[in-house]
Amino acid sequence: MATSTLTPRGSIGVLPRPSKLADESYTDFVESFRDMALIKMFPIMCETGHAALSNAGIEPTHEVPLDTAKEHFNRVPLIQTWQRFMRSAQEMMWRRTRESFAYDEEAHEQLLRKYEGKGPGKLVYDPGFHVPDYARREIHLQPGGYTDDPMGGIVYHYGTKIFYQGMNDQDELHAEVADFSAVPADGKVANILDIACGVGQGTVQLKRRFPGAEVWGLDVGLPVVRYAHMRSVELGYDVNYVQALAEKTGFADSQFDMVVSYIFFHEVPVEVMKAVLGEMHRILRPGGTFSIFEFPNHGSTPLPPAVRFMIDYDSRDNCEPYSPGFVYADFRGLIAEAGFEVADGRQPTNAFLQSIVATKKA
Numbered sequence: 001m002a003t004s005t006l007t008p009r010g011s012i013g014v015l016p017r018p019s020k021l022a023d024e025s026y027t028d029f030v031e032s033f034r035d036m037a038l039i040k041m042f043p044i045m046c047e048t049g050h051a052a053l054s055n056a057g058i059e060p061t062h063e064v065p066l067d068t069a070k071e072h073f074n075r076v077p078l079i080q081t082w083q084r085f086m087r088s089a090q091e092m093m094w095r096r097t098r099e100s101f102a103y104d105e106e107a108h109e110q111l112l113r114k115y116e117g118k119g120p121g122k123l124v125y126d127p128g129f130h131v132p133d134y135a136r137r138e139i140h141l142q143p144g145g146y147t148d149d150p151m152g153g154i155v156y157h158y159g160t161k162i163f164y165q166g167m168n169d170q171d172e173l174h175a176e177v178a179d180f181s182a183v184p185a186d187g188k189v190a191n192i193l194d195i196a197c198g199v200g201q202g203t204v205q206l207k208r209r210f211p212g213a214e215v216w217g218l219d220v221g222l223p224v225v226r227y228a229h230m231r232s233v234e235l236g237y238d239v240n241y242v243q244a245l246a247e248k249t250g251f252a253d254s255q256f257d258m259v260v261s262y263i264f265f266h267e268v269p270v271e272v273m274k275a276v277l278g279e280m281h282r283i284l285r286p287g288g289t290f291s292i293f294e295f296p297n298h299g300s301t302p303l304p305p306a307v308r309f310m311i312d313y314d315s316r317d318n319c320e321p322y323s324p325g326f327v328y329a330d331f332r333g334l335i336a337e338a339g340f341e342v343a344d345g346r347q348p349t350n351a352f353l354q355s356i357v358a359t360k361k362a
């Protein structure tokens with residue numbers, strides 16, 4: 001990827017490099033620090049929290065109210081430290097990533113502008129587009145979120161490189177999502193939509209898998225679709241992007257054979273989630289498939305106090321305001337209510353994710 005103006009140190013494969021070696025070393029450290037806090041310390045946090053409940057004479061059952069769990073967990077020094085680590089890792093990740101890639105914001109803006117008129121593929125947006133307030137939250141603490149920082153595309157790209165702890169440097173996870181997305185039973189795939197496409201990592205992979213199809217990526221964030229378009233042009237993929245709402249896409253009835261979404265639904269309010277499912281049903285043709293790769297959701301299944309503590313922590317302190325609504329909703333029930341047949345999809349390597357195939361009844 002020849003983004004020399006944007007990334008003076010070039011790229012490693014399809015991943016742009018931070019502008020200084022010091023930034024790369026710093027963010028490498030944050031990646032490991034995050035791994036320690038999230039992966040290594042999480043089970044210890046759970047055990048310690050449950051032990052704190054037991055020590056207070058409370059059985060750590062699934063019935064313990066969240067407020068009681070929080071009261072006892074928050075008194076444990078290790079859990080206080082864990083929360084600080086998680087928050088700091090996130091803040092360090094975004095701050096240094098932004099500083100590194102925004103070393104020349106004007107040059108970045110010029111580059112994005114230059115690519116707007118270039119193909120293959122096109123970028124469609126209306127300068128008067130209204131971004132709803134719910135979509136302007138700084139999800140995961142990303143400064144300016146997906147919508148309000150002109151640098152948001154590249155910042156999200158490199159930030160998630162850290163988030164994925166090196167497992168997606170070359171879009172490997174997105175390649176798998178594209179490969180595992182369900183093809184309609186009749187095998188006809190001429191039109192594909194990647195909703196909430198972010199920086200288009202999945203969108204280009206769908207084009208790789210289906211080179212003859214017309215592929216669109218749609219997202220509410222203009223910074224992310226502008227960057228997605230630039231990146232796709234650089235990589236030589238003929239895909240199109242549009243800034244639009246997944247609940248009001250502007251596409252025609254039955255236009256698509258396949259729609260794909262990857263880690264999107266937990267980031268919107270439940271009412272929007274329902275509206276998106278209705279819209280996907282409208283724009284898919286009968287027999288068309290909607291492949292959904294998403295965070296786990298538990299509906300009304302009772303959960304251990306430590307898991308509910310984590311969900312609550314993440315919602316409050318990592319700006320995931322809508323995730324509890326998603327986690328505790330009957331997601332598969334809502335998909336069926338929207339008129340789809342619901343089945344399990346192919347499980348990606350990341351066992352944390354659930355994979356669902358919703359097929360529009362013929």
Ligand SMILES: C[S@@+](CC[C@H](N)C(=O)[O-])C[C@H]1O[C@@H](n2cnc3c(N)ncnc32)[C@H](O)[C@@H]1O
Binds near residue numbers: 263268
């Ligand atoms: C966690 S990111 C996932 C992005 C992408 N699928 C990926 O694989 O990186 C969630 C995306 O949802 C987008 N989004 C949130 N609400 C939306 C909406 N109502 N319509 C379209 N996109 C939305 C955000 O802008 C963001 O890019």
